[in-house]
Amino acid sequence: MSAEGILSDIKVLEIAHAASGAFCAKLLADQGADTIKIEPPGGDEARHEPPFIDGEPHPDRSTTFLALNTGKRSVTLNLEEAAGRALFLKLAADADVVIESFQPGRLSGIGLGFDVLRARNPKAIVLSITWFGQTGPYAHYKGDDLIAQAMGGFLYAVTGTADKPPMGTTLQQMELTAGRNGAIAIMAALLARDESGEGTHIDLSVMEAAIATPSMLVQNYSYLGKSPRRGAFDKFVMDGMHLPTKDGEVTLTTAGTGGRPMEAWAEFLGEPRLLDPKFATRASRNDHWEELRDLVVPKLKEWNNLDLMRETMARGLVIGLVQSPTQVVESPHLEARGYFVELEHPEVGTLKYPGPGFMLDGANPMQTTRAAPRLGEHNEEILGRLR
């Protein structure tokens, strides 16, 4: 593939202040889109999110900001002032994509609504990515990722166990899911624009992204007549439980056992008592799950994670090592794949960044990207030529 990236003929303007829009723009930027992040003079909110590389708060050292803003250039503009708005409109005049996450109505309120952008630039694809979408009774509600997990059904039904209150997950996953959906929608709009020559306005809701993701909720309810609830796998020793090993944890599966899971695992672990008929079916294993766990765990504790992975793989068994982020960073497999890309940053030095998850013609497309910009790093370069 070209060294420039697939989207190098596309200009993106991001005026988002949440992870959803930032991640969406990053996905495009890492594929070569010329992406300008417009920040308020004090910087994007994520710049002030802990933790910070080297500890002390610093606008260029937030790990959240660094991770979600690769490939972009940064410009600070005060959209509360007419001069800032005028500069924004100049930038928008030749943008292909504008990603914004203001409360519905807020951009119109300061004279930068979709109609204004469209008048300036009929080809612009505007993605509005908000907690609850542009319409409906919740349109003006406030949100954050936990609220999206709650209102999207994720908290009640997905993470967590049956015997405890709902528990969510981490690192703004509902926002990231919304961001990925946004990238899909933008690609569709770009392909449609090739034919129509016209831009469009996309309305994306983080709450709806959350619902569409643990997707079994609605149709399950409709077919089975009851709301799915968290904890369905709580007693699945062979198929879901986290179990200790010598140096970590693992989750087993019954996959790859040719429909004879207990035979396969009894042989692999060297524990013939697993062949007891009381463990023969999933239902009977659940009835005796504590006893089963107490047979399996001592055997697993004889294994180091990486050895266990290698040997189960050789026999076609499927397991999941519960890896820490450190183990992921140090993974020999990912190293061999060339998955992480080292990017240099003047404030935090060189760090390895995750790739997008796909290799194109054998190459990691992240290789052409750059580390997140410092606050206002490109003011002169970009605004200088507009003045």
Next chain:
Amino acid sequence: MWGPGPEGRSMSALLPLKGIRVLTLEQVHALPWGTAFLADMGAQVIRIESVEHLQDRKAGPFVNGKPGPEWWNEGANLAYFGTRNKQSLCLDVTKPAGKDVFLKLVKHCDIVTDNFRPGTMQRLGFDHESLARVNPRIITLSSTAFGYTGPWAKAGSRARTVDSVCGMSYLTGFEGGPSQRASNNYMDHSTGNNVAFALLLALYRRKRTGKGMRIDLSMQETGVSCIGPAILEAQRGIARPRLGCSHLWKAPHNIYPCAGADRWIAITVSNDAEWAALKQIMGSPAWADDAKYRSVEGRHQHRHELDRHIAEWTAPQEDKTLMRSLQSQGICAGAVMQAADLVDDAHLKQREFIQTIQRAGGPRLYAGRPFRMPGLSMAIRRTADLGEHNEAVLRDVAGLSSTEIAALAADGVISNRPRPEEKAP
């Protein structure tokens, strides 16, 4: 099988992928979820199925948990992503005649996708290089657990094992508690979304360069891309704690009990103004005036005690009423919704997010896509019965005569129902 759906109301004027043809050898969840986006956008997605492997059609869920007489066409998930807006070609590609037909189709297709383990496509003679010889502009995508290269390439996965191996499970759990899986299928969805994104990128590039592409997509790597900040932190010795529903610096930021069984509300406070507003709504209780709650840092430091006080206040209240009341005062709050709440939710109704289709003997509800674009219908317009499109695809795409098609059916290379000995799930 066609569902009337809402397309009668908003027949899509915009089909960005009209004219694009996708052949997909797909099973289970991640890849079908990804190709469904392309089908929604107007691509002709031909799902190749096999009577040898009917797991997806056995997976349900079925109405009231009971498979009906035509169980292989009735599962709920088939309509949501398995055959959503796709065609079904039930073709045995392991037989020589089936393989010939497959390669004839490849000649007239734009994209071929699969989610076999690495090696299977090559064994079938369907690896990228072989397909590119038949069709030099072909885009191929293989969606696998760990990618085509590297020491773990041969390992299989389930979405929940990806959740653990990518680092997500390690970061998830109650404060001070053990690691916990974030989801049984979040990684399927993230991977599927990544499939759609990668394929759209490849189509975009081909429009400009005329070149095909080989995409090697990894579920594990998609998972790691979901925890970027923690990956950077790990390289500099910063340990990210498990926090349950708590937050690294916001407090209150948790769920609190409400009236009724297993009813909860999430409340999150980011700054002093929101805290002041919350205090006022709570009736300015004496405890809330304690100096230790005056700053963001103080509230976070004393968050457990703070959570107990707030829980006492929320416990007798109705979750949705409290949510409306808090939001009307500018406080970030959301009821912990169950599926039954979602299908009844006024906001989602007004946004027409939930779609009703006629299926499996009655009206069935499905969540929609989270984005809306004028003219573009991402609704479920139809689902495909097993082998429903055998004849149409073989005739119109592969150019076979009705005699040739009849011969394939007689030889069992194509079929449109399970074999007689197949048992209902």
